[in-house]
Amino acid sequence: xxxxxTKGASEGPTKLNAFDNALLEADIGNVNLIPVSSMLPADVxxxxxxxxxxxxxxxxxxxxxxxxxxxxEITAVIAYATTSEMGCVVExxxxxxxxxxxxxxxxxxxxxxxxxxxxxxxxxxCITQTHTVVDKASVVxxxxxxxxxxx
Numbered sequence: 616x617x618x619x620x621t622k623g624a625s626e627g628p629t630k631l632n633a634f635d636n637a638l639l640e641a642d643i644g645n646v647n648l649i650p651v652s653s654m655l656p657a658d659v660x661x662x663x664x665x666x667x668x669x670x671x672x673x674x675x676x677x678x679x680x681x682x683x684x685x686x687x688e689i690t691a692v693i694a695y696a697t698t699s700e701m702g703c704v705v706e707x708x709x710x711x712x713x714x715x716x717x718x719x720x721x722x723x724x725x726x727x728x729x730x731x732x733x734x735x736x737x738x739x740x741c742i743t744q745t746h747t748v749v750d751k752a753s754v755v756x757x758x759x760x761x762x763x764x765x766x
Contacts, residue, residue: 616655616656616658616659616660616760616761616763617659617660617661617662617760617761617763618655618659618660618661618662618695618758618759618760618761619661619662619663619664619665619758619759619761620661620693620695620740620742620756620757620758620759621641621642621643621664621742621756621757621759622641622691622693622742622743622744622754622755622756622757623636623637623638623639623640623641623642623643623744623754623755624637624640624689624744624745624746624752624753624754624755625637625639625640625746625752625753626748626749626750626751626752627751627752627753628751629751630681630683630751630753632751633681633751633752633753634679634681634753634755636753637679637744637752637753637754637755638755641755641756641757642664642667643667643673643675643755643757643759645667645669645670646667646668646669646670646671646672646673647670647671647672647673648673648675648677648757649672649673649674649675650675650676650677651674651675651676651760652676653676653703653704653705653706653728654701654702654703654704655695655697655701655702655703655704656701656702657697657698657699657700657701657702659695659697659702661740662761664759665761671762673759673760673762674759674760675757675758675759675760676693676704676706676757676758677693677706677755677756677757678691678692678693678706678707678708678755678756678757679691679708679753679754679755679756680708680709680710680753680754681751681752681753682710682748682751682752683748683750683751683752684710684748685748685749685750686747686748687710687711687747687748687752688710688711688745688746688747688748689708689709689710689745689746689748689752689753689754690708690709690710690712690714690717690743690744690745690746690754691706691708691743691744691754691755691756692706692707692708692717692718692720692721692741692742692743692756693705693706693721693741693742693756693757693758694706694718694721694722694724694725694739694740694741694742695725695739695740695758696725696726696728696729696736696738696739697736697737697738697739698729698734698735698736698737699734699735699737700734701732701734703725703728703729704758705721705724705725705728706721706756707720707721707724708754714743714745717743718741718743721741722739722741725739742756743756744756
């Protein structure tokens with residue numbers, strides 16, 4: 616299975632527009648996002664984000680945060696961990712929370728998920744998207760699952 620990590624941040628005149636603009640910046644704004652739970656097969660391959668077709672049904676784990684309070688620092692985090700048997704994806708977010716704290720929280724959640732399954736971590740990757748709100752803003756971070764027939 617192929618996956619990609621992506622992120623975006625943007626302002627907009629409304630909450631929906633800010634979210635849509637952040638999705639566009641992350642190259643996932645023209646597809647239909649299908650939220651899925653957080654498990655990966657053992658043979659996952661991380662690839663650059665391919666061109667997705669408008670309207671394409673796209674599975675993902677999505678973290679997003681919105682604020683309309685000028686000066687707020689908003690952050691979205693996506694991380695994944697792999698083992699020889701499988702992997703997991705975690706997401707977290709925050710408003711005015713230190714990025715390092717959110718990254719530690721994501722790592723803790725991934726380690727805990729693997730520990731509960733008696734699995735040993737081989738690889739761990741984390742991405743963050745942070746933005747300081749001017750008016751109305753949204754941030755997104757996503758792990759996108761690619762359809763093997765198209766990508």
